Amino acid sequence: MPPGGSTRADGWWPWLFVLPTVIGVLTFYIWPIVKTGYLSFTETGPFGGATWAGTENYAELVSDEHVWLAVGNTVVYTAIVLLGIPIALGLASLVNRPGLRCARLFRVLFFMPYIAMPTAIALVWRIIYNGDFGILNWFLGLFGIDGPYWTSTPGFAIVAVGVVGLWSSLGFGLIIFSAGLQGISTEYYEAAQLDGATRWIQFRKITVPLLTPSIFFVTVISVINGFQLFDLLYAIMGNANPATARSQSLVYIFYNQAFIQQNQGYAAAIAMLILVVIGVVTWFQFRLQRRWVNYV
Template sequence: MSRRRSADGRWPWLFVLPTFLGVLVFYLWPLVKTLYDSFTETGPFGGSTWVGGANYSQLFADSEVYRAVVNTVVYTAIVLLGIPLAVLFASLLNRPGLRGVMIYRTLFFLPYVAMPTAISLVWRIIYNGEYGVLNQALGVVGVDGPSWITTPWFALVAVALLGLWMSIGFNMIVLSAGLKGIPGELYEAASLDGASQVQQFRSITVPLLTPSIFFLSVVTTIAGFQLFDQLFALLGPTNPVMPKTQSLVFLFYDAAFVGNERGYAAAVAVLILAVVGLLTLFQFRFQRRWVNYD
């Protein structure tokens, strides 16, 4: 009987083993290796030398790091504006009797599933200062549009607007699922009490969607600090505005793969992990003040 119990106790570990090995190899080991590399310096022909905290001293003394942090925060803040927009669009599409709902949802979701590089190349043409569609449209109303992707702050806003546009589809899918969980009786009771649709939206829809909004805020913040694809494809590494528009991940890429400063790049990666971890902790710490789980 004891042998049978011992054999039965090994089976769960056997099924968990592949997942455990995957987490160990693809998550824990790279994390430990990156942390170790951040205290080393890579030689021109390979190999590494222990340098202690020299990489972090260089990191906190580098003005480009602070500029990259500000750029990443600004980008993330603009993309977060897509959440209230998605709340509005999802609520409009959730109205009873609306025709073609699946078509609208598909159109909103397409930018999210498309390749970021391909979308960025299309928007690079739209943002072109000479023959771009955006400046052509502004010219119709008498506005002389700027050179969107060759002017520092305009370039950052252009990348952020692209990120916002790409994120709305995913946000709407999550919020639509949240809307399905709101009992229709609440809206019926509010209508009987004389509440308008705007009042119902403010007093019923938004409060009961706060768990979904909180989830999207965490996911969007983490994704915002991973900005690289659309920045690289939309602006290009040789763009003169890139040093003033680069994100933290682009700074990591430039140090690791262009400058071959892998130790310094590892320190940048640790900084990204620390910032994202602190922001996520902050969001979880204060979410109970505004998220309604009832």
């Protein structure tokens, strides 16, 4: 008998405690993926029923220019959101300066847009972006600049939505980076000051390297959220917008095919494309993090 009087054979008791989690994962994660994968090889009618279609949906997916345009729009939106990471890092460094008053209030104010409903955010920014009486065009008019119809002009629309996504995600990055900054010992900065290092050198040589795990985490979450763009785009653009056809995201096309066109087989193929793209990008991020993330 092993030391302590216990045996390695614990029977079925451990499985009893793990079983609810296993059932939840199989029911809400694994089974939907399997079901969607099956539907992607079928053709469904508007009243239900599925017939086997083989790889026809994927062949159509490869040749569909709207899908590839949506891929480009999704990548543009995600890239714009990622620009908020250095901004959030700079804001976190300012908010966490020693002796700053109302630091908690600043964190709450920056975090509020992240927890707000996307529809509420969209309503506010639709007013800001309005081409006739919007605040943004009014401000540009003070300098003699005639602003465009931001959300109704192809090319500007997805960038405008990306700016909203960047703004609303700053609070998440700020909170994560603030927690990371509080875990950095002040001894590093004191030693750097004795060596004559400026604040910028301390930020570049101490703060950023020690925050790379937090930066990596925020980057992964931001990319995943970026490729799942739908609600914010839908609330800002709407269906009657002339720029919607050129500003759709992958999830937006999935929604249109699944619930408007009732083409569930093709929509399932788009869903599998989204799953594969997110999986591959996340895998590359984890592979590359070995080269730049420093775990102390």
